[in-house]
Amino acid sequence: MRADAARNRARLLEAAARLAAEHGAANLTMEAVACAAQVGKGTVFRRFGDRSGLLLALLDREEERFQAAFMAGPAPLGPGAPAAERLHAFGPAVLRHEDAHRDLYLAAAQPDPVRRHTVPARRVRLAHLAALLREAGTDADPELAAQTLLGYLDPGLVRYLLSGRGLPLSRVEAGWHDLVARMLPAEAR
Amino acid sequence: MRADAARNRARLLEAAARLAAEHGAANLTMEAVACAAQVGKGTVFRRFGDRSGLLLALLDREEERFQAAFMAGPAPLGPGAPAAERLHAFGPAVLRHEDAHRDLYLAAAQPDPVRRHTVPARRVRLAHLAALLREAGTDADPELAAQTLLGYLDPGLVRYLLSGRGLPLSRVEAGWHDLVARMLPAEAR
Numbered sequence: 001m002r003a004d005a006a007r008n009r010a011r012l013l014e015a016a017a018r019l020a021a022e023h024g025a026a027n028l029t030m031e032a033v034a035c036a037a038q039v040g041k042g043t044v045f046r047r048f049g050d051r052s053g054l055l056l057a058l059l060d061r062e063e064e065r066f067q068a069a070f071m072a073g074p075a076p077l078g079p080g081a082p083a084a085e086r087l088h089a090f091g092p093a094v095l096r097h098e099d100a101h102r103d104l105y106l107a108a109a110q111p112d113p114v115r116r117h118t119v120p121a122r123r124v125r126l127a128h129l130a131a132l133l134r135e136a137g138t139d140a141d142p143e144l145a146a147q148t149l150l151g152y153l154d155p156g157l158v159r160y161l162l163s164g165r166g167l168p169l170s171r172v173e174a175g176w177h178d179l180v181a182r183m184l185p186a187e188a189r
Numbered sequence: 190m191r192a193d194a195a196r197n198r199a200r201l202l203e204a205a206a207r208l209a210a211e212h213g214a215a216n217l218t219m220e221a222v223a224c225a226a227q228v229g230k231g232t233v234f235r236r237f238g239d240r241s242g243l244l245l246a247l248l249d250r251e252e253e254r255f256q257a258a259f260m261a262g263p264a265p266l267g268p269g270a271p272a273a274e275r276l277h278a279f280g281p282a283v284l285r286h287e288d289a290h291r292d293l294y295l296a297a298a299q300p301d302p303v304r305r306h307t308v309p310a311r312r313v314r315l316a317h318l319a320a321l322l323r324e325a326g327t328d329a330d331p332e333l334a335a336q337t338l339l340g341y342l343d344p345g346l347v348r349y350l351l352s353g354r355g356l357p358l359s360r361v362e363a364g365w366h367d368l369v370a371r372m373l374p375a376e377a378r
Contacts, residue, residue, distance in 0.1 A: 112300075113295055113344060114349050114353070117349035117353065141360070144341075144367075147341070147350070148368060151340035152333075156302030157306055157336060157340065161333075183371070
């Protein structure tokens, strides 16, 4: 991509992110993005294909920032802390991150029940969790334990627990810490 | 519903279940059901609304049978065995049941990431697991632990693990038994 095209794309995404934050990702339209970025509607369609392409691009942008935080950011979420501490920090970080962008995560959720598990962002989180579980000396099957941990943080489940069931966030966070501890040997919890 | 209407509906479902078993639920059409049951296509549409109504009715029928098995069938899945044994038996029973009807569960899967968690069948399973966890004296939060256990048995995840990742069923089952044990106090595992 030429440099001006990349800048153009970044500017459109910036405008879309601002609109999504103000009015909710569910209400985001290609027209509103074009208007906010002061370009023609055709430019937005050319850049992102359609509305779901735009939502995916927004999600990628947020997910890249979050990945940078857990892979290279400050400890205990990032490297430098013991693996068990990083596992404990991961849950609240995901809950906070997805709460800030919840509409986006729900709007872009993959509807196919099998393909949902092949989404790249999910595989990055999964590999991260499995690596930390191994490093912390888990006595569980690391791949299946990572799936279990990730399943607990599913945006649809979290939204259901908080809004549908009315659980306080503190209880969902406590459930995360308890689950992490159960996956680790007693001395590493 | 009048008795003949109920019989009529049962006969159509019987035909649909046979077709789904032979050709896969993904390939089920209203026309094929009408043809197999020797009625007009309009009768099938009148009875089930549309194809997704038919799939949901088929799923309800299978789910009722499965619920009868874990709520009133023989131990250790049904009552009579200690709660921990019933928890251990639940996972392989779900895996077997959903494997036999996997196309149906995937075809009827609720695409909305939040509403997925409000499906009646899910709530019945959840209440069952939470009750068994309490009875077995879990030291975890029973509602959250039940969500964790149920998330492990998600049909999309299981299909992904078996087909996408190529894990043997025995490893997925072993993961279930390990997860159940981690949710129970040492003396009840």
